[in-house]
Amino acid sequence: MKSVLRGRDVLTILDFTREELEELFSTADDVLKRPERYRNVLEGYVLATAFFEPSTRTRLSFQAAMLRLGGSYIDLAEAQRTSLAKGENFADTIRMLDAYADVIVVRHRIEGAAKFAAEVASSPVINAGDGTRHHPTQAMIDLYSIRRFHGRINGLVIGVLGDLKYGRAASSLIYGVSLYRIAKLYLIAPRPLRARSEVKEYLEARGVRYEEVESVEEVLPELDVLYVTRIQRERIPDPTEYERVRGSYRITRKLLERHAKDDLVVLHPLPRVDEISPDVDYTPHAKYFEQASLGVPVRMALLKLILRG
Numbered sequence: 001m002k003s004v005l006r007g008r009d010v011l012t013i014l015d016f017t018r019e020e021l022e023e024l025f026s027t028a029d030d031v032l033k034r035p036e037r038y039r040n041v042l043e044g045y046v047l048a049t050a051f052f053e054p055s056t057r058t059r060l061s062f063q064a065a066m067l068r069l070g071g072s073y074i075d076l077a078e079a080q081r082t083s084l085a086k087g088e089n090f091a092d093t094i095r096m097l098d099a100y101a102d103v104i105v106v107r108h109r110i111e112g113a114a115k116f117a118a119e120v121a122s123s124p125v126i127n128a129g130d131g132t133r134h135h136p137t138q139a140m141i142d143l144y145s146i147r148r149f150h151g152r153i154n155g156l157v158i159g160v161l162g163d164l165k166y167g168r169a170a171s172s173l174i175y176g177v178s179l180y181r182i183a184k185l186y187l188i189a190p191r192p193l194r195a196r197s198e199v200k201e202y203l204e205a206r207g208v209r210y211e212e213v214e215s216v217e218e219v220l221p222e223l224d225v226l227y228v229t230r231i232q233r234e235r236i237p238d239p240t241e242y243e244r245v246r247g248s249y250r251i252t253r254k255l256l257e258r259h260a261k262d263d264l265v266v267l268h269p270l271p272r273v274d275e276i277s278p279d280v281d282y283t284p285h286a287k288y289f290e291q292a293s294l295g296v297p298v299r300m301a302l303l304k305l306i307l308r309g
Contacts (some may be wrong), residue, residue, distance in 0.1 A: 004308035009118040010126040010302065013139040014174050018179040025144050027301035029191035035068070039302075041304055048101035050076040050117075050126065052108045057270060058128045058138070061295035062105050062303075069300055074100060094120045102307060106130070124306050132166045138269055139172035145291040146225055149265045153177065157222050158185040161249055162229035162275060163194040169269040170229045171199055177207040185210040186219045192246045194209045195230065216249060221258040224250070228268045228288075230275050253279040260269075262283060267291050301306070 006021060022032050047066040051059050060142075078099065090113065097104050098121040106114045111131025118125040129135040146153050147183055158177055164170050164187055174195065177185060185208055187195050194212055195241055199281045204211050220226070228251055251266065268276060268288040 002034040002309040003227050003305045005269050005302075005305040006307075008306055009124050009308070010113050010136050011118060012127065012134045013136040013176045015057050015136070016179075021143065021179065024140060024298070024301050024305065026148060026296045027305060028144055031297040031300050036050060038069055038300060040070035042066065042069035042307055044266055045069075045071040045103070045307055047073040047303070048097040048104045049073060049128075050104060050106050050185065052113070053129070055107055055297060057292055058107065059105075061196045062126075062128070062299050063293075065299040065303055068296065069304060071303075090116070090255045091120050092158075093211070097121070097192075099162065103303065106242055118258065126302070126306075129168055130138075132168050132196065135172045135269075137295075137302065138169045139176040139298060140302065141171070141291065142227065142267060142269070142296050143175070143176050144298050145267060145287065145294055146265070147293065149287055149290075150224060150263075153180040153182065156182050156224040157184045157186070157224045158182055158225045158227065159216070160227045160229070161188040161221055161251075163193045163231045164189040164199075164229075167229045171195070173227060174199055178203055178208050184222075186223070186224065187212045188214070188219065188249075188301065190214060193248075216251070217255070217259055220255070223264055224261065226260075226264060226266050226285075228266065228272075228275055230268075230271070230273045244265045249275055250276040250277060251275065251280055253283055256270075256280065256283060256285055260301050269304055305306060 003023065030116060047062065048061055049059055063073045094117045101123060103124045104117065104121055105119045105126045105128050107128040108130045111133055113124055113130045114127035127134055127136055143153060150156060160170050160174055183301060231248065264285050265287050266280065266285045270288060270292055
């Protein structure tokens with residue numbers, strides 16, 4: 001059966017239906033169950049990673065995914081070590097990568113960069129995060145993690161905490177859960193970092209029950225999933241705004257022991273700073289390192305479906 005994902009660009013989670021996500025997740029399940037079936041499925045294919053912003057997990061997990069599928073990758077070095085330092089424009093760099101690779105993964109600080117790259121390139125383009133709004137493959141990993149740890153997404157009460165205004169992982173997850181019939185969504189943020197109006201309007205149009213709150217303690221007993229994000233200094237344009245909101249939240253073992261359900265799952269896209277205390281790592285709630293490890297099978301599934309169907 002031909003996959004509807006074959007040849008697709010991955011620019012925003014909003015481009016995907018729930019059925020398409022379920023195809024991706026079923027393939028990721030199979031990757032975990034029968035990894036030997038996928039060892040050479042992309043032999044001869046080349047992935048290009050073009051990261052114009054720092055990255056650890058996203059860049060390395062895409063590269064690891066391609067290698068585990070039998071393919072290879074090329075990596076665009078830091079700008080000062082490439083022809084960008086000589087004045088080459090972004091479009092020409094993408095055209096060059098398009099000539100060398102079968103799929104291009106782009107991360108950029110400017111919103112719309114991945115979409116522009118997709119317009120320039122004939123090969124599929126995957127958005128690994130652009131600007132403050134979209135990080136679709138992170139949302140795929142987050143949804144898959146919830147599904148794997150709870151066995152379902154429908155019917156859950158989910159809280160998203162932290163920087164909901166500038167955090168693209170948080171926004172992408174919020175959009176992603178709207179594809180499911182969750183019981184309720186809590187948007188937990190200090191007032192200056194509340195979700196943008198277009199995100200809330202989208203939730204309302206989808207009929208998602210949501211509530212904005214500032215206190216995590218008051219909603220923690222209801223939550224099945226707590227998705228924590230750091231307050232991102234690098235994306236907040238005004239340093240004084242950052243100083244007002246830094247350290248707004250800290251999830252500790254004591255807090256979870258007092259208020260959380262026994263089966264609460266705590267997720268985080270990482271890296272963390274001080275928003276989750278290290279003592280949480282040793283509780284059964286902490287699933288963020290397992291969540292990060294799931295990035296490889298999910299991205300393996302995505303690459304396989306895009307390139308081979």
